[in-house]
Amino acid sequence: MENRKTIAVLFGGQSSEHIVSCMSAVNVAGQIDTERYLPLLIGITEDGRWLKAPSLESIKDGTWRESQIEAVILPDAVRHCALVGERGRWEEVRIDGVFPVLHGLYGEDGTVQGLLELAGIPYVGCGVLSSALAMDKLYTKIVADRLGVHQAGYESVKAEELAELERVVCRIEGRFSYPVFIKPSNAGSSRGITKAGNREELKQGLMEASRHDRKILVEEMIEGREVECAVFGGGSEPVIASGVGEILPAAEFYDFDAKYFSEDSRTLTDPELPGNAAEIIPQIAVKIFNAIDGYGLSRVDFFVKSDGEVVFNEINTMPGFTAISMYPMLWEARGISKKELVTRLIEHGLSRPGFRAGRQI
Ligand SMILES: Nc1ncnc2c1ncn2[C@@H]1O[C@H](COP(=O)(O)OP(=O)(O)OP(=O)(O)O)[C@@H](O)[C@H]1O
Numbered sequence: 001m002e003n004r005k006t007i008a009v010l011f012g013g014q015s016s017e018h019i020v021s022c023m024s025a026v027n028v029a030g031q032i033d034t035e036r037y038l039p040l041l042i043g044i045t046e047d048g049r050w051l052k053a054p055s056l057e058s059i060k061d062g063t064w065r066e067s068q069i070e071a072v073i074l075p076d077a078v079r080h081c082a083l084v085g086e087r088g089r090w091e092e093v094r095i096d097g098v099f100p101v102l103h104g105l106y107g108e109d110g111t112v113q114g115l116l117e118l119a120g121i122p123y124v125g126c127g128v129l130s131s132a133l134a135m136d137k138l139y140t141k142i143v144a145d146r147l148g149v150h151q152a153g154y155e156s157v158k159a160e161e162l163a164e165l166e167r168v169v170c171r172i173e174g175r176f177s178y179p180v181f182i183k184p185s186n187a188g189s190s191r192g193i194t195k196a197g198n199r200e201e202l203k204q205g206l207m208e209a210s211r212h213d214r215k216i217l218v219e220e221m222i223e224g225r226e227v228e229c230a231v232f233g234g235g236s237e238p239v240i241a242s243g244v245g246e247i248l249p250a251a252e253f254y255d256f257d258a259k260y261f262s263e264d265s266r267t268l269t270d271p272e273l274p275g276n277a278a279e280i281i282p283q284i285a286v287k288i289f290n291a292i293d294g295y296g297l298s299r300v301d302f303f304v305k306s307d308g309e310v311v312f313n314e315i316n317t318m319p320g321f322t323a324i325s326m327y328p329m330l331w332e333a334r335g336i337s338k339k340e341l342v343t344r345l346i347e348h349g350l351s352r353p354g355f356r357a358g359r360q361i
């Protein structure tokens with residue numbers, strides 16, 4: 001008899017961070033304690049098909065996409081299962097918990113979390129509200145404003161307003177001097193983000209951002225170092241924060257390629273920071289995590305100015321878990337190995353309030 005709990009690891013997904021998610025999944029699935037858990041690897045292709053990955057190797061080399069075996073989690077709240085098999089010839093595989101290692105849209109934004117809520121299957125990480133909130137840069141700003149947390153000044157622009165582009169440009173120029181950052185509110189991983197040094201670039205940036213989302217943010221530029229802090233806990237567990245990590249980007253700003261593919265981008269744990277930044281960053285990270293009603297894990301990103309002023313940038317509810325990702329690295333710097341971290345995250349997910357792990361119906 002199989003005593004281990006079956007944990008479905010969801011990866012890939014329909015977002016621009018599909019590849020990053022695959023890289024993260026290799027690390028998460030590779031660190032699962034197989035004496036306690038039986039992993040079921042489910043990859044979601046870029047066009048949204050759910051396939052059973054035959055092995056960790058198949059995630060590493062990408063061949064999971066050729067799998068003929070489908071594996072679809074059912075929303076049925078009684079069966080708690082995935083239907084696994086070739087088209088039309090499915091068997092039910094019971095699932096005790098899900099680790100959604102998905103970044104960006106349709107994974108980190110509350111959509112998959114909604115499916116798992118319907119299915120009654122406990123899962124790792126933030127719930128529907130916190131995932132959706134943190135994915136949306138404008139709404140994150142609104143929550144951080146309420147907390148009185150320092151962040152870059154911003155203007156929000158709706159894509160519809162761009163029909164009167166000059167008026168929008170006037171509003172922004174009346175508030176900020178160049179350069180400014182232009183971001184789609186809800187897109188993920190630097191997609192659609194540009195830096196504008198003049199009016200022409202602002203116009204182009206607004207149009208570019210509008211291709212990714214209806215809501216656009218224009219932000220003043222913050223001159224500072226980029227640092228991150230890992231958070232874990234929530235529910236019956238205390239919320240704890242790691243130390244601070246710094247990113248030393250290769251590109252002018254930390255764009256998608258610099259973030260994941262450049263060998264010149266480096267990360268550093270426990271950097272020397274001015275003033276009391278190193279002390280207050282973990283405190284603010286916990287405050288923000290609680291404010292969005294976080295559960296499980298998040299990575300909170302900041303700028304630190306040369307005078308020690310700390311400026312909140314964003315919170316990621318399913319941070320990267322790749323070999324060079326900050327989230328696991330920050331916990332390793334605190335003596336928590338990747339394997340222990342993955343186990344703790346799974347156990348925390350399984351004890352999610354409102355779910356009875358492995359319940360028998
Ligand atoms: N206001 C700002 N001032 C200075 N640099 C900024 C500002 N906003 C963004 N940047 C730069 O652009 C990068 C990407 O912006 P941001 O972190 O907001 O979005 P994102 O990367 O899409 O989100 P995610 O981290 O979820 O992938 C930042 O890491 C930083 O290098």
Ligand SMILES: [Mg+2]
Nearest residue numbers: 189190301314
């Ligand atoms: Mg970012």
